[in-house]
Amino acid sequence: MTMQEPKxxxxxxxxxxxxxxxxxxTRYNFDRIFVIATWAATLFGLVxxxxxxxxxxxxGLPRLNxxxxxxxxxxxxxxxxxxxxxxGSIWLLVVTALIAFPLGVGAAIFLEEYSTDNWxxxxxxxxxxxxxxxxSIIYGLLGLxxxxxxxxxxxAGRSILxxxxxxxxxxxxxxxxxxxxxxxxxxxxxxxxxxALGATRWQVIREHVFPLALPGILTxxxxxxxxxxxxxxxLIVIGALTFITFLPPISPKGLQSPFTALxxxxxxxxxxxxxxxxxxxxxxxxxxxxxxxxxxxxxxxxRNKFQQSR
Amino acid sequence: xxxxPSSTEQINRDLFRPNRQLNKWVELVVKTIFALFALVSVxxxxxxxxxxxxxxxxxxxxxxxxRFLTDTQWTPRFFNPxxxxxxxxxxxLLTSTIAISVALPVGLLSAICLxxxxxxxxxxxxxxxxxxxxxVPTVVFGYFALLLVTPFLQKIIPGLQGFNALSAxxxxxxxxxxxxxxxxxxxxxxVPRxxxxxxxALGATKRETIVGVVLPSALSGIVASFVLxxxxxxxxxxxxxIAAGQNPTLGLNPFVPVMxxxxxxxxxxxxxxxxxxxxxxxxxxxxxxxxxxxxALNIFSFWFVRRxxxxxx
Numbered sequence: 001m002t003m004q005e006p007k008x009x010x011x012x013x014x015x016x017x018x019x020x021x022x023x024x025x026t027r028y029n030f031d032r033i034f035v036i037a038t039w040a041a042t043l044f045g046l047v048x049x050x051x052x053x054x055x056x057x058x059x060g061l062p063r064l065n066x067x068x069x070x071x072x073x074x075x076x077x078x079x080x081x082x083x084x085x086x087x088g089s090i091w092l093l094v095v096t097a098l099i100a101f102p103l104g105v106g107a108a109i110f111l112e113e114y115s116t117d118n119w120x121x122x123x124x125x126x127x128x129x130x131x132x133x134x135x136s137i138i139y140g141l142l143g144l145x146x147x148x149x150x151x152x153x154x155x156a157g158r159s160i161l162x163x164x165x166x167x168x169x170x171x172x173x174x175x176x177x178x179x180x181x182x183x184x185x186x187x188x189x190x191x192x193x194x195x196a197l198g199a200t201r202w203q204v205i206r207e208h209v210f211p212l213a214l215p216g217i218l219t220x221x222x223x224x225x226x227x228x229x230x231x232x233x234x235l236i237v238i239g240a241l242t243f244i245t246f247l248p249p250i251s252p253k254g255l256q257s258p259f260t261a262l263x264x265x266x267x268x269x270x271x272x273x274x275x276x277x278x279x280x281x282x283x284x285x286x287x288x289x290x291x292x293x294x295x296x297x298x299x300x301x302x303r304n305k306f307q308q309s310r
Numbered sequence: 311x312x313x314x315p316s317s318t319e320q321i322n323r324d325l326f327r328p329n330r331q332l333n334k335w336v337e338l339v340v341k342t343i344f345a346l347f348a349l350v351s352v353x354x355x356x357x358x359x360x361x362x363x364x365x366x367x368x369x370x371x372x373x374x375x376x377r378f379l380t381d382t383q384w385t386p387r388f389f390n391p392x393x394x395x396x397x398x399x400x401x402x403l404l405t406s407t408i409a410i411s412v413a414l415p416v417g418l419l420s421a422i423c424l425x426x427x428x429x430x431x432x433x434x435x436x437x438x439x440x441x442x443x444x445x446v447p448t449v450v451f452g453y454f455a456l457l458l459v460t461p462f463l464q465k466i467i468p469g470l471q472g473f474n475a476l477s478a479x480x481x482x483x484x485x486x487x488x489x490x491x492x493x494x495x496x497x498x499x500x501v502p503r504x505x506x507x508x509x510x511a512l513g514a515t516k517r518e519t520i521v522g523v524v525l526p527s528a529l530s531g532i533v534a535s536f537v538l539x540x541x542x543x544x545x546x547x548x549x550x551x552i553a554a555g556q557n558p559t560l561g562l563n564p565f566v567p568v569m570x571x572x573x574x575x576x577x578x579x580x581x582x583x584x585x586x587x588x589x590x591x592x593x594x595x596x597x598x599x600x601x602x603x604x605x606a607l608n609i610f611s612f613w614f615v616r617r618x619x620x621x622x623x
Binding site: 022027028030031034035037038039040041042044045046048049051052055056059102103104106107109110111114115123124127128130131133134135136137138139140141142144145146149169172173176200201202203226227229230231232233236237238239263266267270271278281282285288289292296 | 333336337340341343344345347348349350351352354355357358361362364365415416417418419420422423424426427428436439440442443445446447448449450451452453454456457458484487488491513515516517518520521538541542544545546547548551552572575576579580585593594597600601604608
């Protein structure tokens, strides 16, 4: 093989018949189209979000007033309100939080602080990963069979307690994963210092690790709860009612009363043919979204506070 | 230490050896309780599987499985009931396919944008915005599909019915865009810089680098996000229950009302189904089918990631 002159190489046949043609302008044009496509795709989600919000606000705002908040659902759309669904959602939220928080944090502490890497831990980890991918309506079937039917004497059937227990199982994996991450960010030197002073494992966790991880754990829990508050399908399967005109008493007896929730009421109103009910649904959606925004804002505030203190 | 100690030594030793018996008990109790809490997740899985299997067997003892698989109609409440699960599966397939064909390209492109093109400042705002979209309850998307998207589409497509698989599928797709985008972005972001620079050194443009080098390197993660999105689309309930209608028809026509597996479960739950009846058991038979489909998808995703994961360093 003989060396060619650079000049003759540049003007050789191969460049003219296209083998070495770099065609940069064309390729750059494709690049530009590609960039525009990716930006369009990214903005698409935001545009949908904007259209959705505007549509809901336009339909729902005229309907949203104080009497809408403090009236019970009714067959007449003009006087129907969301008092019982709103209170029902708050009941579910509180009860779910009271059950799910200790369960999730306890499980996370066990996995992160006590257990070593053995078959038991791995079994639980695989389980949690799998549970995250189970459709939520399947949890509804589980709740229907286990909480509504088998545990009838305790839960009194289709009750707030059954709903809260089902939602607990649904969000437990999220809380466990978030709590484990929060626990992992606590430096291990802190634990070593505790042990060096003669504290037991539980004392170190209780007095040092847990308080430091708490903001992170709370953030995760609030986000999980905001998922629970929007869940509709499992509650429908369990048998939430859509026409409740009383408030559950604030006592253990209240746990056993039948329930409804904001998403259930919205679903009911959307499914009706009359446009007036659709506007009620939009107003209900505004309240639900405000509730969610409030919870998310709390979570973000907690996260920011946590990040600053470290 | 058994030689007779003087009294002062005895006191000193007691001082530095506090009674630890109680602490040991507390330690054991705490550990056991937390281990039991961790077991709740395992119990949930077992509970789901047992419930579904138990009631599904009861169902198949009354209705032979071949009827479940070969009937061409789904009419469990009629006088002469038929239980053709493929009617519901075809509808689920239809809505999921529409959803996926929206969510995959849009999600992947926005993942590329977030990871490769967007400046850090804008990215800090875009990601939380997409998270908001992910946090919108599905019942709200259902409202959106039925009352905004369908009337809009009816202006373009004349024969479109009020309930249809098309708008349900489209909105379902929008609802899973954030999932695809954020998981794919993680995978794309993890591709090491050196690979990109190698491509630039060979004279590739940015687009060629992304399409030819970065995406193939991130393939396992991207496919995993796709499969997860498909599984989410199959199991999603409220959007299809509200906007796709409640009409079990076999076929893949996106312009007419259809009934998905999840929509059937919702419809049957709304009507009061007495526990132990055949109608009650169809819930679990359909639930089992849904569970098996999503499980198969998840196992495939796990397998694929394991098999094709690129290892850097």
